[in-house]
Every structure is written in C-alpha cells, then in structure tokens.
Amino acid sequence: MNFIKSHFRYHKSQRNGIFFLLLLIVLLQGIFFFVDFSSEETNTISQTEIVVFQQEMDSLRNVELAGRTRKIYPFNPNFITDFKGHQLGMSLVEIDKLLAFRAQGKFVNSAKQFQEVTGINDSLLASVSPFFKFPDWITSVKTIEKQYSKNVVEESILKKDINTASAEDLRIVNGIGEKLAKRIIDYRLKLQGFSFNDQIFEVWNLDKEIANKILQYFEVINPPTIQKININTATFKEVLAIVYLDYELTKKIFNYKNQVAEIQSIEELKKIDGFPLEKINRITLYLDAK
Numbered sequence: 001m002n003f004i005k006s007h008f009r010y011h012k013s014q015r016n017g018i019f020f021l022l023l024l025i026v027l028l029q030g031i032f033f034f035v036d037f038s039s040e041e042t043n044t045i046s047q048t049e050i051v052v053f054q055q056e057m058d059s060l061r062n063v064e065l066a067g068r069t070r071k072i073y074p075f076n077p078n079f080i081t082d083f084k085g086h087q088l089g090m091s092l093v094e095i096d097k098l099l100a101f102r103a104q105g106k107f108v109n110s111a112k113q114f115q116e117v118t119g120i121n122d123s124l125l126a127s128v129s130p131f132f133k134f135p136d137w138i139t140s141v142k143t144i145e146k147q148y149s150k151n152v153v154e155e156s157i158l159k160k161d162i163n164t165a166s167a168e169d170l171r172i173v174n175g176i177g178e179k180l181a182k183r184i185i186d187y188r189l190k191l192q193g194f195s196f197n198d199q200i201f202e203v204w205n206l207d208k209e210i211a212n213k214i215l216q217y218f219e220v221i222n223p224p225t226i227q228k229i230n231i232n233t234a235t236f237k238e239v240l241a242i243v244y245l246d247y248e249l250t251k252k253i254f255n256y257k258n259q260v261a262e263i264q265s266i267e268e269l270k271k272i273d274g275f276p277l278e279k280i281n282r283i284t285l286y287l288d289a290k
Contacts, residue, residue, distance in 0.1 A: 074133035077114050078107050088128050094118040109134060161221035162200070162214075163193045173217055175210040184214075190243055193224025195285055228288040231263050242286045244279050263289045 072088075077098075080088070085095035101108070101117045108114045111129035115122075160169065167181035176184075187203045188194055197220050201211050229238055231253070240250045252272050257263055266284050269275055 072128070072131045074131050076134065077132050078102060089124055090118065090120060094120050159217060159219045159221075162197075162218035163188065163220065163222060163224060165218055170214070170218075173210065173213050175207070175213065180206065180210075192226050194220050195223050195226070196220065226285055228286060231257065231266065231287050231289055239287070242283065244282045249275070265289050
C-alpha cells in the first residue's frame with residue numbers, strides 16, 4: 001500500500017512542471033480559440049483571382065461559341081426529321097406540317113412548295129433553300145416543263161383588246177397587282193381609250209419590262225372614237241383638260257390663236273416655239289381646227 005502511494009507521489013518540482021504544462025495548454029487553446037489567424041489580405045487576393053479566372057473562362061467560352069459555325073450540307077428537304085428541322089430553325093408546327101404532308105405520300109419538289117407546305121417565313125427560306133438538293137430527275141422535268149411552257153405561251157397566246165380588258169384580265173400578267181391594274185384602267189379612261197400600243201408606257205410608275213409583258217397579252221384592236229375639240233371655239237379649260245397639254249403649252253396655243261385670229265390646221269401648232277413635236281400625233285387625237 002505504501003508502495004502504491006509512493007508511486008503517485010510527486011515532488012514539488014514535478015508538480016510545478018505539471019502545473020506549467022497545464023497552463024501552457026490552456027494558453028495555447030485560448031490563443032487558437034480567440035485569435036483569428038486568417039489573413040484578410042490573402043482572402044481578398046484569392047477572391048480576386050477567382051473572379052479574374054472566371055472572367056477569363058467566360059471570355060474563352062464566348063470566343064469559342066462565336067467561332068463555332070453551323071455547317072450545313074446539301075440535303076433533300078423531303079426527309080427532314082424533328083432534329084434536323086430544329087437545327088435549321090423550324091418550329092414544331094412547321095416540322096409537323098411537313099411530316100403530315102409526307103405521310104400522305106407526297107413530295108416537295110421546289111423551295112416555293114416547301115414554303116407553302118410548312119409556312120416558314122421568307123428569311124428562313126432564303127437561308128436554307130440554297131442547301132436544298134432535289135433528285136436529278138426533278139430538276140430535269142422542271143427544265144423541260146419551263147421550256148415547254150415558254151414555247152406554248154409564245155405560240156398560243158391570243159391577244160385581247162387592251163381597251164376592253166378588265167383589271168382582273170390585266171392581273172394575269174406577272175408583276176401586275178391590284179393597284180397597278182387599277183392605275184392602267186384609270187389612265188385608259190383619262191385617254192378615252194388607248195389609240196396606240198405604246199401609250200401603255202405612259203402609265204405612271206409602270207416598269208418598262210412589265211409594259212412589254214402587257215403587250216404580249218394585249219394590244220389595241222379597236223381604237224376608241226374620240227370626240228375632238230375645235231381649237232378655235234374651245235375654252236382654255238377644255239383644252240387644258242387634254243392629257244398631253246399642261247398649263248404653259250395651253251397658254252402658248254391660245255396666244256398663237258390670238259395672233260393668227262383662226263387656226264386653219266392643227267399642223268400649225270408645230271410653229272409654236274417650244275411645241276413638243278413628238279406629241280403632235282397624240283394631241284391631234286383630241287384637237288381639230290374645223
């Protein structure tokens with residue numbers, strides 16, 4: 001028993017050592033608990049570096065996306081799948097319309113027909129149609145049909161009288177819409193009817209090419225009967241109403257009439273200074289000197 005007690009008995013120096021060791025442990029624990037060893041400057045730098053790194057990654061990603069181009073290879077639009085249509089920018093509705101059309105055993109044979117079937121807008125059609133690839137036999141048939149159609153038109157067109165043509169008749173000409181057809185009819189009324197084929201070129205804002213197309217389908221068959229005005233008895237207002245005369249030219253005509261007292265022939269108008277000689281055959285349609 002004495003042996004056990006002596007074993008756990010410490011000298012004064014040992015007790016002091018143990019006390020200081022415990023005190024040191026407590027101090028170290030207190031230091032670690034109460035003192036913040038984190039460096040604010042280090043954290044700030046680390047956070048900045050993270051932000052910069054993220055920005056660099058975003059920049060590289062943007063460059064990569066910008067440089068990535070979608071390469072489209074020629075394809076037959078009849079075999080567009082949902083995935084392919086989505087890649088091309090088509091909506092689900094447009095893709096479904098094409099698939100429903102194909103389910104009937106029908107085929108799209110042109111870019112125009114593709115747009116009619118799917119309902120895609122003009123801008124999308126313009127971007128994808130250059131890549132449409134149809135079978136060679138379709139292309140050959142189109143060429144033959146186009147040539148045949150051209151020959152048939154040239155050989156079998158029976159021209160109508162332009163003076164009896166309706167606005168609806170005029171619209172069969174490619175390039176003539178509702179407004180342009182009405183403008184042609186209005187000018188015909190103003191002229192009291194076309195007397196010459198080339199009067200069609202006088203219609204305001206009518207393209208020369210379209211005017212030539214009109215003459216492929218229409219011509220003056222029955223010239224109009226125009227009631228001429230006696231230049232010697234007509235009023236200034238009546239003469240001014242003629243299509244080919246403006247205020248200044250009408251004034252010159254009346255000044256000349258006052259000088260000669262009476263105009264014997266419409267051909268005398270050529271003597272007037274500044275008279276448009278190229279219009280004499282038009283003006284004589286409406287004026288007489290009897």
